[in-house]
Amino acid sequence: MAISVRDVAKAAGVSVGTVSNVLNTPNKVAEKTVTKVQAAIDKLGFVRNDAARQLRAGKSRSIGLVVLDVRNPFFTDLARGAEDAAQEFNMSVLLANSDEIAERELAMLSLFEEQRVHGVLVTPVSDDLEPFKKARDRGTPIVLVDRKSKDKNFSSVSVDDVAGGYMAVKHLIEIGRKKIVFAGGPMSIQQVSDRLKGAQKAVAEQLGISLEVIDCKSLTVLEGRAAGEQIIARPKTKRPDAVFAANDLVALGVMQVCLKPEGMSIPKELSLIGYDDIAYASTALVALTSIRQPTHEMGTKAVELLLAIAEDGDAKPRVRHIEFQPELVIRDSTSAK
Amino acid sequence: MAISVRDVAKAAGVSVGTVSNVLNTPNKVAEKTVTKVQAAIDKLGFVRNDAARQLRAGKSRSIGLVVLDVRNPFFTDLARGAEDAAQEFNMSVLLANSDEIAERELAMLSLFEEQRVHGVLVTPVSDDLEPFKKARDRGTPIVLVDRKSKDKNFSSVSVDDVAGGYMAVKHLIEIGRKKIVFAGGPMSIQQVSDRLKGAQKAVAEQLGISLEVIDCKSLTVLEGRAAGEQIIARPKTKRPDAVFAANDLVALGVMQVCLKPEGMSIPKELSLIGYDDIAYASTALVALTSIRQPTHEMGTKAVELLLAIAEDGDAKPRVRHIEFQPELVIRDSTSAK
């Protein structure tokens, strides 16, 4: 039913090989032949069958990307970066989300292997990397994203969260803040504890700065609001003059509460800094100072790294780790007193 | 290099046909043969080649979905619904975004055709549906999503925005509000003008209700804030007692401004209702009443409709339109005086 190269060849009065050449290497074909074949293609409405192409080629022209949650802007930005890089190599990115379910992650991995993708970028759900090891042994390159692989055998692309935490608190100190609160949790999340570690490092460098931790059950607006309530319930002398939130959602929660009439003024009485620089950060009532991660670039570099590994072939499974530095974005929610 | 069914067959001492049967219809194969073949598969690390499968089948097991923006929760929810439905039919959804660029949209469409997808769901960038017509004529079913097709030849799945607007204002009237503001724009967006139309209809049904329109340049938090500023700048007697915002972002902007000390109390002095019921709506300082669209279900139904059409084959290009009703979600931002 569908039109094939053979049909086109017959219609144009040439051989199938020539049709294929017109499609792939038109400069190797006489100009008038190209025109003739193109005309036949247009007339018949021929559409290449990608499955046949891939079968012959042995590999698809795509890269798999498995993220934890497609609704998270962090991952969509990352995906966009990956797509942009892939396009440079005339490839495309297949996006899949695991929903943080190991089972789904596995299913997507199998799907990608069956598709014979050039490689897979993944933010693993758990620490069990066995399935990825197997896939790699079968010849599918793997790159971990947003995770420093404990397992040194996997290449990875990640962000230096310790540096981000340091950067945030350093900024607060530089604008003269002395009583700082870190709002975030749980500490079991590596990102959170790393950010706190960076914060502590900045505090240790300077005398006369205090750092208090308000632990949160999760990184949500609601938890941020709880932290805020806890702060404004205190007598004025016990209140901090700055809050470093483990992410922007928590920061926005703190802000909502503090801007109530009985709260504190931002940034004068309380300077506030978040983390991630999500889109909503800049549209908050007081534009939020935040730490931005080079999300787009991470996607780009991850793809480049993946293709470099694929290039190597079976020979030497070269392992590389790329760590990005975050960036301070100063807006209205932080200022000197 | 890669392992094929032939290798598995040799290793297991059976024919390729049997290996295929083990893979696809294990109940047609003797139990001990299945075990034998499975062992060989595991030992060799055989992974099915999907390209070859598809080539033989003539069609892929996927459905294409082209959305305007993957970052928009509306579309990710829709995609999720589509995925869920597809899974029922043992199919998968390929998600692509056009970024509202006609050229990209076209590229994705071609890609999908080359992949021999079962069909394409699309929210078209422009009114020019010519490329989709061509694709459909070549045998790829098309369903428009979130657009009532002016062109009656395309099947579609959409939401009744007039009903949503009616529902919102009806609710405001029922809780005793009389001076209502509609904040939103531009009116060139069909969704916006439809919602306003619904609002006007509700107002017309009751005596003594006024409806004022504050035009916005776009549906953003910033524009909502501008609308809010305009309201609280007025003397108390000239202020409305309710605002219906054309979407949640605008509503959140209005809320941010009104909650300032010199503003109005929500919901007492001012009741506020948004549209879309985005995730942030429920985490606002005052949880936002909103109109929810059955996004997930739209995705589900779109897939079902698509597959029904595909079922028909070339015979009769059956055309169907499904229109969903939105739903009122009452939270804290609306109440009686």
Next chain:
DNA sequence: GTTGTTTTGTGAATCGTTTCAATTTGTGTA
């Protein structure tokens, strides 16, 4: 007109899976 060189065009073989008609094996009954 012959020879050498480059440019175009040819078509059979190939990729890996599924299908299906034909064949073999197995089971139960007389």
Next chain:
DNA sequence: TACACAAATTGAAACGATTCACAAAACAAC
């Protein structure tokens, strides 16, 4: 033991694009 019938297995053909060794044509130089 023979026969009928069901269950299990076989293997060649097919899907459609690409490749590549080879052939044909076109052109240039003498």
